[in-house]
Amino acid sequence: MKAASFDYVRAASITEACELLRQDGGDVKLIAGGQSLTPMMAMRLTRPSRLVDINEIDALKFIKLDNNTARIGACTRQCVVAADNALAARVPLLRRALAWVGHTQTRNRGTLGGSLAHADPAAELPLVAQVLDARLQIRSTSGTRTLPASEFFIGPLTTALEAHECLEEIYWPVWTEHRTGCAFTEVSRRHGDFAIIEACAQIAVDADGRCMRASFGLGGGGTIPLAFPALAATLIGTQLDDAVLKGVTQDAAAELDPGGDLHASAGYRKHLAAVLATRVLRAAYDEAYGKA
Amino acid sequence: MSDKLYPVAIEVNGTRRTLQVPARLSLVDCLRDELRLTGTHIGCEHGICGACSVLLDGEPVRSCLMFAVQADGHKVTTVEGLANTDGTPGILQDSFCEKHALQCGYCTPGMLIAAHALLAEIKQPTDAEIRVAIGGNLCRCTGYQQIVDAVKLAAARLSTQATDGFKNG
Ligand code: FES
Ligand code: FES
Numbered sequence: 001m002k003a004a005s006f007d008y009v010r011a012a013s014i015t016e017a018c019e020l021l022r023q024d025g026g027d028v029k030l031i032a033g034g035q036s037l038t039p040m041m042a043m044r045l046t047r048p049s050r051l052v053d054i055n056e057i058d059a060l061k062f063i064k065l066d067n068n069t070a071r072i073g074a075c076t077r078q079c080v081v082a083a084d085n086a087l088a089a090r091v092p093l094l095r096r097a098l099a100w101v102g103h104t105q106t107r108n109r110g111t112l113g114g115s116l117a118h119a120d121p122a123a124e125l126p127l128v129a130q131v132l133d134a135r136l137q138i139r140s141t142s143g144t145r146t147l148p149a150s151e152f153f154i155g156p157l158t159t160a161l162e163a164h165e166c167l168e169e170i171y172w173p174v175w176t177e178h179r180t181g182c183a184f185t186e187v188s189r190r191h192g193d194f195a196i197i198e199a200c201a202q203i204a205v206d207a208d209g210r211c212m213r214a215s216f217g218l219g220g221g222g223t224i225p226l227a228f229p230a231l232a233a234t235l236i237g238t239q240l241d242d243a244v245l246k247g248v249t250q251d252a253a254a255e256l257d258p259g260g261d262l263h264a265s266a267g268y269r270k271h272l273a274a275v276l277a278t279r280v281l282r283a284a285y286d287e288a289y290g291k292a
Numbered sequence: 293m294s295d296k297l298y299p300v301a302i303e304v305n306g307t308r309r310t311l312q313v314p315a316r317l318s319l320v321d322c323l324r325d326e327l328r329l330t331g332t333h334i335g336c337e338h339g340i341c342g343a344c345s346v347l348l349d350g351e352p353v354r355s356c357l358m359f360a361v362q363a364d365g366h367k368v369t370t371v372e373g374l375a376n377t378d379g380t381p382g383i384l385q386d387s388f389c390e391k392h393a394l395q396c397g398y399c400t401p402g403m404l405i406a407a408h409a410l411l412a413e414i415k416q417p418t419d420a421e422i423r424v425a426i427g428g429n430l431c432r433c434t435g436y437q438q439i440v441d442a443v444k445l446a447a448a449r450l451s452t453q454a455t456d457g458f459k460n461g
Contacts, residue, residue: 001316002337005295008315008361031362038318038357039338051315053362079351103428104406105342108351109358191427 003038004047011052014059014139014168020052021164022141030054030166032075032114035106060113060168063087068174074113074167078125079104081112090174093132093202096184097124103192113167119224121156122194124184127225129153131200131217135171140164146171153224177204177212181287183280186220187272189263195220196264199276203235203284211235216281218273221256228252240285249277300364304329305373313360320344322360323370331371331401335430342429345402346370352409354428371401374408383453384408384446393442395433402429407443415454416447 011017021028029048031037032055040046054060060075063084070091072081081087082098101107101115101124115125116136129136129149137146138161152160161167186198201216214235219225231248238244258269295314302309304327311326318337323329323346335341337356344356347369355368374382381389384407394400403426410417410425417425422443423436431439 001314001318001321003316003318003359006315007296008298008359010361010364034359034362035339035354035357038359041316042318042338042356051359055362103342104409104425105345105352105354105428106339106357108348109353 002044003041004044006041006048007050009050009052010056011054012056014054014057014166017052017054017057017166018139018141018164020050021166024050024052028052028163030117032117033077033106033110035102035110035114036118036120037114054166062169065090065174067176070172070174072112072170072172074117074169075111076113078102078107078110078112078115082107091132091172093128093182093184093200094125094172096182097128097200100124100184100186100188100191100195100198106192112170116152116170117159117161117167119153119155119157119159120194121223121225122196122198122220123225124186124195124198124219126153127198127200127217127219128184129170130225130227131202131215132172133215133227134173137168137171138165139168140166144168150227155223175202175204175213179206179288179291180204180213181284181289181291183283183287185276185280185283187276197221197258197269197272197276198225199273199280201277201280201284203240203281203288205285205288209239209285209289211238211240211285214281216252216277216284218252218256218277221253221258221269221273223257226255228255235281240281245278245281249274249281252277298361298364300361302360302363302365303367305369315359315361317360318356319346319358319360319363319368320355322363323355323368326360329370329372333398333401335398340430341399342402342406342426343399345405345429347373347405347409350409350412352405369405371404374404383449384411384443387442387446387449388439391438391442391445393434393438399429399431399433403431403439407439407446410443411447411450415451417443419444 027049060073062073064071088095182202184200186195198219204213214232217227253274260266297312333343335343
């Protein structure tokens with residue numbers, strides 16, 4: 001046994017989970033898929049006195065679609081999110097990103113909400129949440145509140161979630177423009193690892209290939225993954241020619257503050273950020289324009 | 293150690309097992325130390341190597357990334373459960389021997405579980421699909437190629453068996 005001792009409670013409902021969190025004060029932790037929490041406990045980087053297990057709460061596992069949003073329950077497994085064709089038709093970036101998240105064995109257990117609430121600075125799903133401007137609904141015994149991704153992620157492994165709160169569901173805006181394309185890419189030491197740098201983009205164009213809507217972001221280059229709405233807005237009306245793209249992606253990379261480590265220096269990460277941002281913007285544009 | 297004990301009931305390889313476990317006992321420790329099913333291996337114990345892979349309700353997961361209490365009420369299949377009912381190696385296992393898909397054998401239970409789950413979903417996987425399926429499993433000996441060959445051989449054998457069965461039945 002590697003983890004420190006703790007008490008275990010399996011919550012039967014989200015109400016019960018919130019009640020348990022409220023009673024317990026600071027030292028209690030929710031466990032969803034546990035693909036990050038369990039190793040941290042094994043290495044004793046964290047030692048909660050009590051785990052509240054939300055894995056058996058079916059009400060937290062759903063994908064509900066309408067024309068403008070996709071709502072996904074926080075405890076929906078990553079493999080279920082990746083496999084849903086109707087979801088992929090509306091929010092294709094989720095499936096694209098999930099191909100880079102861990103491996104079959106971890107996606108079978110890992111959850112959408114767990115990855116967001118864990119908030120690793122180089123994780124894929126938080127980046128998609130930033131780029132698509134997802135909204136996160138949070139529950140506690142005193143009710144619910146909803147935050148945009150831009151206010152949810154605060155720092156490495158740190159979110160706006162209070163100790164007594166539980167992420168309940170995530171709203172993903174659906175882009176209804178017919179000519180919409182997206183792309184996700186990253187560089188990592190091995191496929192399935194957290195990224196050295198990751199990038200994703202979504203673009204909608206008109207029949208003449210003029211950009212109508214654009215969003216892109218970068219992760220791994222700082223404390224949280226970032227979207228660049230102001231820079232993306234400068235792409236509107238352009239056809240993403242090389243000069244425009246170069247300016248925008250270099251400005252984006254300049255906003256990053258990556259650290260260096262044994263895998264990659266800070267300078268290499270910055271360089272990579274501009275390269276990967278260019279690639280995803282180009283790929284998303286080509287996919288969008290390629291649609292008849 | 294005065295850890296509180298929790299009653300759990302897990303269906304392991306088709307048999308219901310009940311036991312009392314401390315909350316911090318991982319599923320892999322439970323399988324190996326409490327149930328003496330030592331086929332499942334422990335490598336890294338923090339979700340990197342895949343040696344501890346088992347099927348949880350039919351899906352491959354890493355048993356070092358779960359606590360045994362969380363498996364209460366669920367079904368677990370370990371590598372022991374992949375053998376034929378008389379204990380002889382199943383077709384996939386035999387194909388691993390045939391193609392020299394193991395040397396030290398440390399990664400093998402995890403590879404078998406990953407490959408078994410793949411073949412349950414895709415009857416004739418491509419090389420790329422096989423590589424993705426075993427992508428979360430590290431092997432320090434084989435260089436992986438023989439493992440890919442073994443999975444292909446098993447897929448071919450299983451499909452002949454299915455056709456034969458169809459003809460005969
Ligand atoms: S022992 Fe579980 S992944 Fe290595
Ligand atoms: S056979 Fe030795 S680790 Fe794979």
